[in-house]
Amino acid sequence: xxxxxxxxxxxxxxxxxxxxxxxxxxxxxxxxxxxxxxxxxxxxxxxxxxxxxxxxxxxxxxxxxxxxxxxxxxxxxxxxxxxxxxxxxxxxxxxxxxxxxxxxxxxxxxxxxxxxxxxxxxxxxxxxxxxxxxxxxxxxxxxxxxxxxxxxxxxxxxxxxxxxxxxxxxxxxxxxxxxxxxxxxxxxxxxxxxxxxxxxxxxxxxxxxxxxxxxxxxxxxxxxxxxxxxxxxxxxxxxxxxxxxxxxxxxxxxxxxxxxxxxxxxxxxxxxxxxxxxxxxxxxxxxxxxxxxxxxxxxxxxxxxxxxxxxxxxxxxxxxxxxxxxxxxxxxxxxxxxxxxxx
Amino acid sequence: xxxxxxxxxxxxxxxxxxxxxxxxxxxxxxxxxxxxxxxxxxxxxxxxxxxxxxxxxxxxxxxxxxxxxxxxxxxxxxxxxxxxxxxxxxxxxxxxxxxxxxxxxxxxxxxxxxxxxxxxxxxxxxxxxxxxxxxxxxxxxxxxxxxxxxxxxxxxxxxxxxxxxxxxxxxxxxxxxxxxxxxxxxxxxxxxxxxxxxxxxxxxxxxxxxxxxxxxxxxxxxxxxxxxxxxxxxxxxxxxxxxxxxxxxxxxxxxxxxxxxxxxxxxxxxxxxxxxxxxxxxxxxxxxxxxxxxxxxxxxxxxxxxxxxxxxxxxxxxxxxxxxxxxxxxxxxxxxxxxxxxx
Numbered sequence: 174x175x176x177x178x179x180x181x182x183x184x185x186x187x188x189x190x191x192x193x194x195x196x197x198x199x200x201x202x203x204x205x206x207x208x209x210x211x212x213x214x215x216x217x218x219x220x221x222x223x224x225x226x227x228x229x230x231x232x233x234x235x236x237x238x239x240x241x242x243x244x245x246x247x248x249x250x251x252x253x254x255x256x257x258x259x260x261x262x263x264x265x266x267x268x269x270x271x272x273x274x275x276x277x278x279x280x281x282x283x284x285x286x287x288x289x290x291x292x293x294x295x296x297x298x299x300x301x302x303x304x305x306x307x308x309x310x311x312x313x314x315x316x317x318x319x320x321x322x323x324x325x326x327x328x329x330x331x332x333x334x335x336x337x338x339x340x341x342x343x344x345x346x347x348x349x350x351x352x353x354x355x356x357x358x359x360x361x362x363x364x365x366x367x368x369x370x371x372x373x374x375x376x377x378x379x380x381x382x383x384x385x386x387x388x389x390x391x392x393x394x395x396x397x398x399x400x401x402x403x404x405x406x407x408x409x410x411x412x413x414x415x416x417x418x419x420x421x422x423x424x425x426x427x428x429x430x431x432x433x434x435x436x437x438x439x440x441x442x443x444x445x446x447x448x449x450x451x452x453x454x455x456x457x458x459x460x461x462x463x464x465x466x467x468x469x470x471x472x473x474x475x476x477x478x479x480x481x482x483x484x485x486x487x488x489x490x491x492x493x494x495x496x497x498x499x500x501x502x503x504x505x506x507x508x509x510x511x512x513x514x515x516x
Numbered sequence: 517x518x519x520x521x522x523x524x525x526x527x528x529x530x531x532x533x534x535x536x537x538x539x540x541x542x543x544x545x546x547x548x549x550x551x552x553x554x555x556x557x558x559x560x561x562x563x564x565x566x567x568x569x570x571x572x573x574x575x576x577x578x579x580x581x582x583x584x585x586x587x588x589x590x591x592x593x594x595x596x597x598x599x600x601x602x603x604x605x606x607x608x609x610x611x612x613x614x615x616x617x618x619x620x621x622x623x624x625x626x627x628x629x630x631x632x633x634x635x636x637x638x639x640x641x642x643x644x645x646x647x648x649x650x651x652x653x654x655x656x657x658x659x660x661x662x663x664x665x666x667x668x669x670x671x672x673x674x675x676x677x678x679x680x681x682x683x684x685x686x687x688x689x690x691x692x693x694x695x696x697x698x699x700x701x702x703x704x705x706x707x708x709x710x711x712x713x714x715x716x717x718x719x720x721x722x723x724x725x726x727x728x729x730x731x732x733x734x735x736x737x738x739x740x741x742x743x744x745x746x747x748x749x750x751x752x753x754x755x756x757x758x759x760x761x762x763x764x765x766x767x768x769x770x771x772x773x774x775x776x777x778x779x780x781x782x783x784x785x786x787x788x789x790x791x792x793x794x795x796x797x798x799x800x801x802x803x804x805x806x807x808x809x810x811x812x813x814x815x816x817x818x819x820x821x822x823x824x825x826x827x828x829x830x831x832x833x834x835x836x837x838x839x840x841x842x843x844x845x846x847x848x849x850x851x852x853x854x855x856x857x858x859x
Contacts, residue, residue: 297851315846318838321836321839347739431662434658477673479669503632
């Protein structure tokens with residue numbers, strides 16, 4: 174029993190994030206009154222986590238794969254898939270006559286766009302050999318540009334028919350459907366990372382690319398997998414956004430690239446690759462959402478909010494330089510590298 | 517879609533030429549940029565002969581100034597193996613707060629002093645970037661995404677959100693000063709603004725720094741390999757601070773040029789230009805992982821991006837496609853350079 178307890182508290186980052194969540198929640202409750210903790214508000218917060226959380230999972234997978242891996246095209250692809258589905262599907266299936274079929278086709282189209290976008294990224298990075306930063310910067314502009322061109326820069330109204338409405342507005346066992354979906358996806362990918370052979374290979378590749386190559390890890394296939402999954406997750410985020418806001422626009426969530434990276438860095442994922450935990454990512458996303466909702470309650474301007482997110486990102490980058498072992502002596506020694514990571 | 521549809525030809529035609537031409541192309545990455553410029557000019561000129569006019573050339577040069585100043589800064593950072601995305605935020609912060617301060621406290625301040633203050637302010641903010649990148653030893657992309665939001669959030673929260681037209685007379689006069697006035701065929705007049713000289717001066721300075729000084733050697737050495745540069749005895753912190761401070765300085769000047777050219781100061785301006793600038797530098801043949809890049813190539817890249825931004829309409833392409841075309845160009849150029857490096 175004692176061993177189990179010790180094991181449960183052995184991850185410094187996890188303890189820290191649990192602490193942050195409790196602290197932020199407590200501060201929010203004190204600052205904004207008990208209203209903050211009522212079920213309705215908690216549900217509304219939970220329904221806002223999935224979009225950012227899904228994008229952050231994509232960024233995390235890319236980062237874990239190492240060698241400067243990152244996916245900056247997430248929100249652009251999410252918007253593009255929602256825009257394409259929003260423009261195309263009402264012409265194929267009338268939402269009033271066959272709402273469920275409409276929702277199915279909507280999701281299928283959006284997921285296809287996400288899959289294609291993810292495949293484009295993964296082919297460029299894994300096979301052509303582009304640097305992930307350059308590739309995803311380029312595709313970010315490409316996806317955004319396509320969404321602008323398709324809509325002439327205006328928004329697309331989306332009919333939340335069928336299960337899209339369920340996904341956007343309804344609860345299951347008092348939990349918003351969108352959050353339940355996010356939880357399932359996070360659990361599945363977390364399990365994949367931890368228990369499947371490919372998940373283990375992913376961490377090996379991120380820790381030491383050359384050693385992994387000699388150990389027979391198929392680099393190209395792994396990278397293809399990572400960026401394709403990231404693309405599909407982006408389109409799921411696009412579907413959730415479309416369901417929740419009943420619209421799609423090319424510039425939705427302009428600071429999401431920053432926030433997704435912030436979530437990932439706060440979760441303790443190493444930017445140089447090889448380490449990251451799903452549970453930490455989920456906790457990091459919830460902590461940020463609570464903070465964001467507190468800002469909402471306190472009526473703090475969007476501009477200051479961006480400033481705060483930037484400062485937080487720098488703060489957590491700084492905190493990862495401080496050795497947490499000083500505070501949690503029972504934490505296992507992680508294999509830290511002596512050399513500086515590349516810029 | 518004319519400009520994009522010509523691209524595959526450019527890529528495919530390379531192997532069919534003689535080996536010597538290939539070899540020459542391989543040794544000069546910027547030749548690809550030149551080829552693209554010639555192609556774009558040829559295609560646009562064929563569709564719309566009014567493209568070949570002095571007025572149009574002057575327009576493109578005018579548009580190149582701010583883009584070019586940013587690009588030279590990014591080139592230096594990129595050559596050192598880093599990436600800066602905060603330069604536009606630095607420019608916005610410097611130009612708006614400085615213009616506002618000058619208008620309020622010393623409307624008759626001489627131009628030289630304003631420029632010096634702008635360069636100094638930008639340099640300080642850039643040096644902050646450099647220090648953070650060095651001490652946090654995190655990827656510079658992530659650090660500068662953070663500082664980008666801090667700078668912009670600070671500007672919009674604490675300094676102001678309203679644009680004003682009454683810019684200081686010295687800057688107004690500088691923006692109106694012309695180098696060359698020509699009569700156009702249609703009877704009007706077209707002017708080459710004097711501030712293009714600022715870009716020329718910055719280009720010469722950057723060339724001198726990179727090619728003729730010890731600091732330039734240090735920059736390329738660090739971009740080639742961080743560890744080897746350290747073992748060679750280069751002080752990494754000095755180089756880090758230098759490259760980011762230099763980029764910040766050019767960004768500060770670019771911000772002031774933007775105000776002078778448009779005769780108004782808008783704190784929301786210059787956002788979203790980051791990707792255009794990075795596209796220009798990458799199209800100019802600088803390697804995103806560092807160690808390689810030339811001023812001449814970068815200027816060609818700037819010309820190409822300014823060309824695309826200005827001539828799409830002349831070629832009958834709706835301006836909404838602009839982003840998508842530049843995104844496609846980034847990806848294509850990155851792919852060509854990546855394949856070339858391996859071949």
